[in-house]
Amino acid sequence: MLLSVAAVFIGSQMCRSCHVGIYDAYAQTAMAKSSGRVEMLAPAEFSAAGHRYRIANNRLFFDGGSSAMNYFIGSNAAGRSYVRAHEGHLFELPVTWYEQKQKWDASPGYEKEATIHLTRAVEPSCLQCHSSRVRPVLGTQNRFGEPPFLENGVSCERCHGPGSEHVKDPAGAKMVNPAKLEPERRDAVCSQCHLTGEARIERAGRKISDYKAGDLLSDYASYFVSAIGRRDLKVTSHVEKLAGSACKMATGDVLWCGTCHEPHTNADRSQQACLGCHEKAHNKSERCVTCHMPRTKAIDAGHGVMTNHSIPGRRRPDPEPAQGSLKAFLGTADDRALGLAYAEMGDKRAREYLLRASPQDWPVQLRLAVLEPDAAKSALLYESVLKQNPYETSALVNLGTYFAKQGRTAEAGRLWERALAANPGIEEAVLNLSVIRPAKEAQALLRRYLEVNPVSAKARQRLAEMELR
Ligand code: HEC
Ligand code: HEC
Ligand code: HEC
Ligand code: HEC
Ligand code: HEC
Ligand code: HEC
Ligand code: HEC
Structure with a gap:
């Protein structure tokens, strides 16, 4: 038998000729627009975290100098962060545009910086979630090709797997359809970007960036959450929160992200979903989620608010914020993974696990x-x-x-x-x-x-x- 290399990623543009309806609808979604090159920024003057800034001609000016604003991250549903390139090395800028408040302010995590911070490296993981076909340069921490990613936002192939063979032979070389996968592989498609927990630890010799739709995410990494759960929301906590909802716990694998979210249009089909399972519900004429999935501030999103996916009820209030012990949410809690997770959190339990770790x-x-x-x-x-x-x-x-x-x-x-x-x-x-x-x-x-x-x-x-x- 002759062997050939596996399919490779070719880009969403190649899907348009045959799936034009899906392509055009998807292009309008936040995920498709989650990153790109800065085109034209309106001039602005503002202060953030106690520092004065001015934006003009796509440059950020501050006391002591200025910097280019080359790429943006975030479709602007809640906000948009900016990245500058210095000889191919990417750095996150300290200011973010907050759409809901209509203002520039300090980027999340920069709120308390006494000096202007210009050297926070953009590592490949950041672009892996917000763009597609990322091109990190080997042997560097934050250098990328020019351009650093070949496709803005989340491409078709991130959810459907590489398409080089399918475009040549659509019926013979089938794409991955998440809805047809077994539940663990299906959920992994969204979890690759919508789950981080308290820590996500790559398995020895594996990289999350090699994950492809259809794989098991737990073959690449272990994900840890607080053993007692956390009450507050984080930007990438949707998977973890939904898992803690009474609805998910009672129905298991039936309920998943796709039950309420249409992936290509991002149409919200949650009302049908609620009524589908809660036929005898009260308040049927009202939108269930206004009361049952309240929007609150995420602790790591600057000024953004997010939807509480734990669907809290009176009988099951959300637990207190995380403190202390971790448990595996996905993957295995072996000594190596637990040690690395505790180390990431600065917890002194790390050392005893790491000393026993293998490899x-x-x-x-x-x-x-x-x-x-x-x-x-x-x-x-x-x-x-x-x-x-x-x-x-x-x-x-x-x-x-x-x-x-x-x-x-x-x-x-x-x-x-x-x-x-x-x-x-x-x-x-x-x-x-x-x-x-x-x-x-x-x-x-x-x-x-x-x-x-x-x-x-x-x-x-x-x-x-x-x-x-
Ligand atoms: C030359 C035309 C053509 C191109 C280009 C093409 N497809 Fe398809 N695609 C088809 C046809 C035809 C089918 C139905 C095949 C079948 O079921 O036998 C299909 C089916 C699919 C399915 C459904 C698979 C399933 O089992 O439910 C997905 C997902 C898909 N394509 C994604 C893509 C993506 C992503 C791209 C771009 C990388 C792409 N297609 C490019 C023709 C094409
Ligand atoms: C490659 C990473 C990636 C994958 C895979 C992914 N997402 Fe996303 N998703 C994102 C990012 C990044 C955003 C934020 C987009 C923005 O506003 O910049 C997002 C936003 C969303 C939103 C909010 C959209 C809006 O209009 O505000 C929904 C809903 C969503 N994703 C659902 C899903 C579902 C369901 C899946 C799995 C079928 C999935 N995502 C897979 C990265 C991903
Ligand atoms: C594990 C995947 C992941 C990583 C890593 C990640 N993000 Fe995100 N980010 C997301 C998802 C998913 C959302 C959407 C959450 C939502 O809409 O609730 C998001 C939302 C955002 C938003 C708000 C987007 C909008 O349209 O409102 C910004 C800005 C952002 N991220 C910037 C960054 C930057 C900058 C980095 C790297 C330094 C980064 N993110 C790293 C997954 C990720
Ligand atoms: C965020 C993940 C995600 C992205 C990005 C995505 N899809 Fe899908 N796609 C899905 C899911 C989930 C299904 C299964 C939907 C269902 O059956 O409920 C699906 C189904 C399909 C199907 C088969 C069913 C149908 O509706 O015809 C095709 C074809 C398809 N996608 C093509 C594309 C193309 C082309 C793109 C890019 C323009 C794309 N998808 C981007 C998640 C995604
Ligand atoms: C796949 C089916 C399914 C879907 C979809 C679903 N639920 Fe549920 N939900 C359940 C089941 C089963 C229970 C557990 C019943 C029980 O314990 O009494 C539950 C429990 C609840 C509870 C009680 C929570 C508690 O803590 O006691 C509320 C409130 C609720 N659901 C609201 C909603 C709303 C609102 C939606 C739509 C956004 C929704 N559900 C979608 C199946 C579902
Ligand atoms: C029971 C229904 C339901 C399920 C299941 C569900 N969502 Fe949502 N999701 C919603 C609703 C409702 C909103 C708010 C939509 C709005 O306000 O337009 C939302 C909003 C979002 C957003 C936008 C940011 C925010 O927090 O408001 C993201 C991202 C998201 N969901 C991701 C996911 C992911 C990933 C999964 C699977 C782990 C998932 N959702 C499962 C109902 C659901
Ligand atoms: C005006 C706000 C509001 C709306 C709209 C609303 N609910 Fe409720 N719901 C509540 C309150 C308050 C309770 C009682 C406290 C609790 O258990 O969360 C409740 C309780 C529930 C329960 C748990 C009942 C039990 O056995 O304890 C379910 C299930 C539920 N709602 C489903 C729904 C569904 C489905 C919809 C949409 C058709 C909906 N609700 C619309 C406010 C609302």
Whole structure:
């Protein structure tokens, strides 16, 4: 038997000729429009988190400099965040447009930043949920091809699998139809983007970005939620919340996202859905969800509000906010996954699980290195991390610092340079290099970094000191 390579992703445009109705309807949805290149921004002046900003000609101006605004994330249903590109490296900008409030303000997570933060790396996972056919550059933390993704928003193939064979032979090479999958594989199609829980931990050697519609998500990652549940909403908590609803618990696999959401038009068919199961319900002429799925503020969405998918009732109030123990929502709670999940939450239970973890691969060693009190042991762990993942930036910076303290400055310098190649926004690497390099070279490095981050007070001060000398 002859073997051929598996189907590949070709883009939604290729589906239009045969599925024109679906294509045109879907193109209007929020998911299809969830990212893209910035075209024209209206000028604005505002302050956010105590800093003054001005927008003009698609640039963001602030005290100390300005930055391009190259890409947007978010269709603007609730809001829209912005990304800038610096020599192919992407960074999130500190301001977001909030559609419901009709105003610019600090991006979620930037509300309390004392200085303007311009070096938050956009990692591939962010674009994986908001765009399609993402092109991360290997060996870097936040560098992408130009353009960084080949298709704006969520493409057809994210829910239907790669289409290269189907377009040649529609009847022979069938696409995945989520509605025809067994429940666990069906639900995974939406969960790949609508579920994060408290922590999602990739299995050893697997990447969520390799997930394709039809696969089991638990083959790629374990997802953890609070063992006692949480009362508040998060942006990607729809799956977790629905799972906790009385409706889902009583009906099991019958109820899924597609019961209430028509995927191609995003038509809301929830009223039919409620009445389909609650034939004898009260208030039949009213919209059930206004009372039973109230909209509240999500804790991680800045000013956005979201729909409570736990369909709370009087008999079953939502539990108190998360505190403490985790349990697996999807996948397995083995020592490795639990240890990494606790580490992500900064919980000190992490270490005991990580010490028992198997395999002891680089993500485990990286966490253990951070938690390890003995500097020499920690350095050995970092060295092992870098053998498996030569561009892990925190291992590069921290092992460099250890070497420098041992007087091994040449080795330290090479590690810090590698960190900067992976992500030129790593301030620690630049400042460290400026200490060990000859004055001219150090000044050039600092000037180059100030192009990446014009508001860095430390780099400016270091440069001023050197120029004085
Ligand atoms: C050349 C025409 C053609 C193109 C291009 C095409 N399709 Fe289809 N598609 C069909 C036909 C015909 C069927 C029905 C096949 C059958 O059931 O025998 C179909 C069926 C489907 C189904 C239903 C599968 C099921 O089992 O229910 C999905 C989903 C689908 N296509 C998605 C896509 C996507 C996504 C693309 C773009 C990557 C695409 N199609 C491109 C012709 C096409
Ligand atoms: C590749 C990632 C991805 C997949 C797969 C995905 N979604 Fe989404 N979905 C998103 C993103 C991102 C948004 C936010 C869009 C925006 O406003 O920018 C979203 C928004 C939505 C919305 C709100 C739309 C609106 O108009 O406000 C609904 C409903 C939704 N998704 C349902 C689903 C369902 C049902 C599935 C599975 C059949 C699914 N999604 C699969 C990423 C995804
Ligand atoms: C695990 C998938 C996932 C990741 C990772 C993710 N998002 Fe989202 N994001 C979503 C989904 C799903 C929604 C829609 C939620 C809703 O409508 O309730 C959303 C909503 C948003 C919105 C509001 C969109 C709108 O139209 O109102 C913005 C802005 C946003 N995300 C920005 C980002 C940025 C910036 C990153 C990375 C730094 C990121 N997200 C990472 C899945 C993700
Ligand atoms: C967010 C996930 C999602 C995206 C994106 C998506 N689909 Fe679908 N699609 C579904 C689901 C779920 C079904 C099954 C609907 C059902 O039977 O209730 C489906 C069914 C289909 C079918 C077969 C049933 C029918 O309605 O004819 C075709 C064909 C199809 N999709 C094509 C497309 C094309 C083309 C695109 C891109 C323009 C696309 N889909 C984008 C989730 C998605
Ligand atoms: C697939 C069927 C199904 C769908 C769809 C469905 N439910 Fe339910 N729901 C149930 C079942 C079964 C129960 C459990 C009955 C019980 O425990 O008395 C339930 C319980 C409830 C409860 C009681 C909650 C509690 O905590 O005691 C409320 C309220 C409710 N549903 C409202 C809704 C609303 C509103 C909708 C539409 C948005 C909806 N349901 C959709 C099947 C469904
Ligand atoms: C019982 C019906 C029902 C089910 C099942 C359901 N939703 Fe929803 N969903 C709604 C309603 C109602 C809204 C609010 C729509 C509106 O206000 O226009 C909504 C809104 C959303 C939104 C927009 C943001 C927000 O929170 O308002 C997203 C995203 C979403 N749902 C995702 C999902 C996902 C993913 C699943 C599967 C895990 C799912 N929904 C299952 C009824 C449902
Ligand atoms: C005006 C607000 C309102 C509307 C509209 C509404 N409900 Fe209710 N519903 C309530 C309140 C209040 C209760 C009692 C408290 C509770 O258990 O949540 C309730 C209780 C319920 C219960 C639980 C009954 C039990 O056995 O405890 C179900 C099921 C239910 N509603 C379904 C529906 C459905 C289906 C619709 C739409 C046809 C609907 N409701 C419309 C306010 C509303």
